Amino acid sequence: MVTVRKPRSAEGVVRFESVTKNYGKRAVVDNLSFEIARGEVVGFLGPNGAGKTTAMRILSGYFAPSSGHVEIEGIDLFKDPRRAKQRVGYLPETVRFYPDMRVREYLRFVTGLKGVPEKRRTDEVEEKITQCGLSEVSHRLIGRLSKGYRQRVGLAQALIGDPSVLILDEPTTGLDPKQITEIRELIRTLGRERAVILSTHILSEVSMVCNRVLMIHQGQVLASGTVRELEACLKDRDAIFVTVRGPEHERVVTDLLVQIPGAENIRVVERHEGEIRFCLETSHPLDLRPEITELFVKNRLPLLEVRRDQLTLEEIFLKLLKDGWFQMRRAA
Amino acid sequence: MRKAFTVAKKECSSLFHSWTGVFTGAFFFLVTGIFFTVLVLSYAKLSMDPRLAGSQTSFPNVSQTHYIFGSFFLNANVILLFLVPILTMRSFSEERKHETLELLFTYPLSDLEIVAGKLIGLIWFFEILLVPLAGYFLIFHLIGGELDWGPVISGFLGFWALGTAYLAAGVFVSTLTRNPMISAVGTFALLIVFWMMDLAPMTGEGGVPVILSAMSPLQHFRNLTYGILDLRDIIYFGFFFFYFLFLSLRSIETRNWKHFE
Numbered sequence: 001m002v003t004v005r006k007p008r009s010a011e012g013v014v015r016f017e018s019v020t021k022n023y024g025k026r027a028v029v030d031n032l033s034f035e036i037a038r039g040e041v042v043g044f045l046g047p048n049g050a051g052k053t054t055a056m057r058i059l060s061g062y063f064a065p066s067s068g069h070v071e072i073e074g075i076d077l078f079k080d081p082r083r084a085k086q087r088v089g090y091l092p093e094t095v096r097f098y099p100d101m102r103v104r105e106y107l108r109f110v111t112g113l114k115g116v117p118e119k120r121r122t123d124e125v126e127e128k129i130t131q132c133g134l135s136e137v138s139h140r141l142i143g144r145l146s147k148g149y150r151q152r153v154g155l156a157q158a159l160i161g162d163p164s165v166l167i168l169d170e171p172t173t174g175l176d177p178k179q180i181t182e183i184r185e186l187i188r189t190l191g192r193e194r195a196v197i198l199s200t201h202i203l204s205e206v207s208m209v210c211n212r213v214l215m216i217h218q219g220q221v222l223a224s225g226t227v228r229e230l231e232a233c234l235k236d237r238d239a240i241f242v243t244v245r246g247p248e249h250e251r252v253v254t255d256l257l258v259q260i261p262g263a264e265n266i267r268v269v270e271r272h273e274g275e276i277r278f279c280l281e282t283s284h285p286l287d288l289r290p291e292i293t294e295l296f297v298k299n300r301l302p303l304l305e306v307r308r309d310q311l312t313l314e315e316i317f318l319k320l321l322k323d324g325w326f327q328m329r330r331a332a
Numbered sequence: 333m334r335k336a337f338t339v340a341k342k343e344c345s346s347l348f349h350s351w352t353g354v355f356t357g358a359f360f361f362l363v364t365g366i367f368f369t370v371l372v373l374s375y376a377k378l379s380m381d382p383r384l385a386g387s388q389t390s391f392p393n394v395s396q397t398h399y400i401f402g403s404f405f406l407n408a409n410v411i412l413l414f415l416v417p418i419l420t421m422r423s424f425s426e427e428r429k430h431e432t433l434e435l436l437f438t439y440p441l442s443d444l445e446i447v448a449g450k451l452i453g454l455i456w457f458f459e460i461l462l463v464p465l466a467g468y469f470l471i472f473h474l475i476g477g478e479l480d481w482g483p484v485i486s487g488f489l490g491f492w493a494l495g496t497a498y499l500a501a502g503v504f505v506s507t508l509t510r511n512p513m514i515s516a517v518g519t520f521a522l523l524i525v526f527w528m529m530d531l532a533p534m535t536g537e538g539g540v541p542v543i544l545s546a547m548s549p550l551q552h553f554r555n556l557t558y559g560i561l562d563l564r565d566i567i568y569f570g571f572f573f574f575y576f577l578f579l580s581l582r583s584i585e586t587r588n589w590k591h592f593e
Binding site for chain 1: 434442
C-alpha cells in the first residue's frame with residue numbers, strides 16, 4: 001500500500017481511527033484510518049459498494065461504527081455528538097428533502113435544528129441562498145425543483161451553521177455538464193477554509209477538484225496521496241494507444257502487437273465507427289512507437305494514430321484493483 | 333429541548349399544508365358532527381316520549397350531559413382508530429422513504445428530540461382538531477341544554493389522553509418500516525387489538541379476560557367519559573405514552589447496528 005501519511009498536526013480537523021463497520025459478519029468498512037486537515041479537499045474514490053457511503057455516514061454521525069474512533073476538531077463524534085455534529089455539514093447521495101416545503105422555509109427550519117442563534121437566522125439563510133445560487137427559486141416548492149437545484153439546496157443545508165467539515169456524497173451525479181462545472185467551482189472555493197471530503201466514482205473529477213485522494217476498496221484504503229504522487233508512482237509506466245481503421249483487423253493487429261518485445265498487457269479499449277483503439281503498456285525508457293509504425297506499414301494496415309501517454313488515474317485504479325500491483329512493486 | 337419544538341412546529345405545519353392533514357381534519361369534523369347531531373336528536377326524541385314525561389324515576393341517572401357527551405366521546409374513540417394511523421404514518425416512514433430522516437440524524441440534535449418533536453407536533457395537530465369541538469357545547473347551550481361541566485371536562489381530557497396515547501403507539505409503528513402504507517395498516521391493527529382487549533370480559537370469567545381488559549386503554553377511557561377522575565387511569569395513560577416513546581427511541585437506535593434505510 002502506498003501511503004503518503006501526513007504528520008498529525010493541530011490542523012487535523014477530521015480524525016478517523018481504525019474504524020470498522022460490520023453488517024452481520026461482513027465488514028463494510030474495515031479498520032479504516034485517515035486524517036484530514038483544514039484547507040484540504042479529499043476525494044474518496046472507489047467502485048460502487050466499496051464502503052464510501054458507509055464511511056461518510058459514520059463521519060456524518062448518522063450511525064455509529066462497530067468499533068473505532070472518529071474525532072472532529074478533537075471532539076469525539078460519538079461521546080459528544082451534539083458539539084461534534086455542529087461542525088459537520090453533510091450532503092447525502094440521494095435525498096429528496098421535504099417536497100412540500102419551500103426552499104427558504106426549509107433552510108430556515110435547518111437553521112433551527114443546527115442551533116443558529118435566533119437573530120442570525122434570516123441572514124444565514126439569505127447568505128446561503130446567494131452562495132448556492134438559489135435566489136431565483138427560493139420561494140418554490142422543493143419537490144418541483146430540477147435535480148440541479150435540489151443538489152444546491154442540499155449543499156446550502158450542509159453549509160448552514162458554517163461547519164468546518166463538509167461531507168459530500170457524489171455531489172455531481174445527475175447534473176448536466178454546466179451544473180457540474182459550477183458545483184466543482186463552488187466546492188473548490190469552499191475547500192479553502194474547510195476540510196472537504198467528497199466521494200465519487202468519476203476519476204477525472206478527483207484530479208480536477210481534490211488535493212488528495214483516498215482510494216477505497218472493500219472497506220479499506222488501497223492508496224492515499226495527492227493525484228500527482230499517485231501518478232508519480234507509475235511514472236515509469238507508459239501507455240501506447242494505437243488506432244486502426246476496420247474492425248476486421250482486430251485479430252491480425254493483436255497478433256502483431258503480441259510479437260513486439262516489451263509490449264505488455266495488450267487490450268482493446270474502444271471500438272467506434274469502424275475504428276479500433278488498442279492500448280499496450282511499456283516500461284518507461286522504451287519507446288515502441290517507431291517499431292509499431294514500421295510493422296503496421298509493412299503489413300499494410302490502415303494505421304490512424306499512435307500515441308504515447310502516461311497512465312491515467314483510471315488505469316492506476318484498475319491496476320490497483322486487479323492484482324494488487326502496488327504491493328508487488330513496493331516489494332520489488 | 334428547543335430543537336424538539338422546531339421539529340414539532342415543522343411537523344404540525346406540514347400537516348396543515350398537506351392533503352393528509354386537510355382530509356383527516358375534514359373527516360374528523362364530519363364524523364364528530366354527525367355523532368353530535370344524532371345524539372342530540374335521539375335525546376330529544378327520548379325526552380318527547382310521553383311514557384317518560386314528567387317521571388323522574390323512569391329516566392334515572394341519565395342527565396343530558398351524560399347522555400349526549402358521554403356517548404359522544406365514547407363513540408369518538410372509533411374515529412381515532414382511523415385518524416391516528418393516517419397521521420402517524422408520515423412521521424417516520426415517509427421521512428425514511430424520502431431519505432430526509434438520514435439528514436435529521438446528522439444534525440446536532442438527539443434522538444429524543446427528534447422523536448419527542450414529532451410526537452409533540454402530532455399532538456398539537458390533534459389538539460387543534462379538538463378546539464372546535466367546544467363549538468358543540470355552545471350549540472348545546474344555545475338550544476337550551478343544561479351542561480354539567482365535570483363529565484364534559486373529564487371526557488375531553490380522556491379523549492385527549494387516549495388520542496396522545498394512540499399517537500405514541502402509531503409513531504412507534506412508523507419507526508419500524510419505510511413504507512407509509514404498512515405503517516398505517518400496522519398501526520390500525522395494533523389499535524384494533526387494544527380495542528378488542530376491551531371486549532375480553534364478554535368471552536368469559538376469570539383472570540385472563542380481566543387482565544386483558546384492564547390493559548385496554550378503552551377501559552380507562554370509559555371511566556373518564558363517565559366523569560370519574562381516577563389517578564390510576566391517568567397513570568395508565570402516562571405509562572402507555574412513555575412506554576411507546578421509549579420503544580420508538582430504541583427502534584431508531586437500531587440504525588447503529590443494522591441496515592436502516
